[in-house]
Amino acid sequence: MGGTQQPRRGRSGGAPSVADVARLAGVSTQTVSRVSAGARNVRADTREKVLRAMERLGYSPNRAAQALRRGSFRTIGVVTQHIERTGEALTTEGVLAAAWRAGYTVSMIQVERPASEDMRTAVTHLAHQGVDGLVVVQAGRADSRHLVLPADVPVAVSDSALVGYYPSASADQVRGVRAAVDHLLGLGHREVHHVTGPQDSQSALIRSATWAARLRESGIEPPEPVRGDWTAAGGYAAGERLAADPAVTAVFCANDLMALGALEAFEERGIEYSNIRCMHSGPMGGDTEIAAMVVRKEINLAVFLIDDLNPQPHEADIQMLLRQCRVHNVPIACNRYSADLMITSSLWDDDAYEPMEPKYAPFNRENYPV
Numbered sequence: 001m002g003g004t005q006q007p008r009r010g011r012s013g014g015a016p017s018v019a020d021v022a023r024l025a026g027v028s029t030q031t032v033s034r035v036s037a038g039a040r041n042v043r044a045d046t047r048e049k050v051l052r053a054m055e056r057l058g059y060s061p062n063r064a065a066q067a068l069r070r071g072s073f074r075t076i077g078v079v080t081q082h083i084e085r086t087g088e089a090l091t092t093e094g095v096l097a098a099a100w101r102a103g104y105t106v107s108m109i110q111v112e113r114p115a116s117e118d119m120r121t122a123v124t125h126l127a128h129q130g131v132d133g134l135v136v137v138q139a140g141r142a143d144s145r146h147l148v149l150p151a152d153v154p155v156a157v158s159d160s161a162l163v164g165y166y167p168s169a170s171a172d173q174v175r176g177v178r179a180a181v182d183h184l185l186g187l188g189h190r191e192v193h194h195v196t197g198p199q200d201s202q203s204a205l206i207r208s209a210t211w212a213a214r215l216r217e218s219g220i221e222p223p224e225p226v227r228g229d230w231t232a233a234g235g236y237a238a239g240e241r242l243a244a245d246p247a248v249t250a251v252f253c254a255n256d257l258m259a260l261g262a263l264e265a266f267e268e269r270g271i272e273y274s275n276i277r278c279m280h281s282g283p284m285g286g287d288t289e290i291a292a293m294v295v296r297k298e299i300n301l302a303v304f305l306i307d308d309l310n311p312q313p314h315e316a317d318i319q320m321l322l323r324q325c326r327v328h329n330v331p332i333a334c335n336r337y338s339a340d341l342m343i344t345s346s347l348w349d350d351d352a353y354e355p356m357e358p359k360y361a362p363f364n365r366e367n368y369p370v
Contacts, residue, residue: 016057025053040103077126078108079119081138085230086257086281088138089313091158095135097310107131114142114160123147136162140200159203173203177210180252185218189250194225195238195262197254201230207254228258235261243269256281287317291324302332303339329358 018036022029027050034042035050042050053059076099080088092108099106107129109122119142126134134153139160147155147162155166163170184192194211197204212222226238235258242248243266253259260280279286293299302325304318312318325332333339347353 016059018059020057021050021053021059024057025049073130073132074103075105075107075129075131077123077129077131077134078106079114079122079126079134079136079139080108080110081112081114081140082230083108083110086284087159087255089283091137093313094310095137104132111139114139116142119147127153136160136166141202141205161202163202171203173206174210177207177252178214181211181214184250184252185220187250191220191223191247192250192252193223193242193248195228195235195242195251195253195258196225197258198229199227204230204254211252228254230255230257232257232261232264234258236265238262239265243271282312282314282317285317287314287321291317291321294321294324294328294330297328299330301342302330303342304332304334305336305339306334327358329355 018029018032022032025032025046027046031042031046032050035047035054076095078092078095080092082088083092096106107126109126111118111122113119119139123134131153134155136147136155136157138158139147139162141161147165157163157166157168157170159170159173162168181192192211192215194208196208199205208225211225215222226241228234228238235253238253238258239251239262242251242262251262253262279289290299290302290304294302302321304321306312306318322332322334324330331342333342
């Protein structure tokens, strides 16, 4: 009869030990310890033997003992606010990838109200778990009063009010907003409306303040902003309100999801906003949308720049898009150089050029006898 294999006990009849793993794998106990610690100076075949022995015995390394020996937990604590939001999800993904490459695990907590006692509680919990450092991906308007840690725990922060108190890696909010407003003004618009992010977001406040300041610098009094919440639904509601005002000609949305929602509201009301069709982000199905357009022959050229140095949560969708372009004979550029070559190709203006369509014959197994 079939069934799952039960873990073996150690020679003493208790939980399996390092010595038991070493004996079964045919290696030294030092090698088992190096594999347990994630050391890189172990041959791949040896590592595999040790891992198989651990799995067979049901062995689990004593992480606390390892931490005491090496003076490190090999764990990074991560605090987020709303992991479902695209910006936070992508930043967190980058933290996870970097930690994995460095041989660290991640312990993550989501705090919906960072500017409260909840932040202090979450950080204390992480510190008691044992972390070597803390990454605050998003903390809204929480400041240094809400982040209390032992002095020897290093901290790095992303977009929040904590920037300036700790080492940070943040988007250039001011420069980005000024460029967006300048672009719209450069197109001839005499007024630029704004859909804001939520009021508890430091990023939203910076973007709103920069939008208003840039308009005033240009001699334009900022119109009343429309409140948003970072979501497509919030952008749609704002778009409905703005679409009802015929004087509105340009809108700056504080993030992509709200812009997509606003564009949908404009489109439903027959407002032509541009010849650019916006898709969802990759993890939300944008790759699949583009692939469907390829199949329907709605695309002549695809430019799809891929970050090959970091794992993508929608890798399967990326591969599906690349395959559909190959199957349907649609050129696709995956880096800047190939995009330049394809876009500037003289074949686009060559009326005599006819792309050779792929021919797919049905497979008949009888034609290929074994």
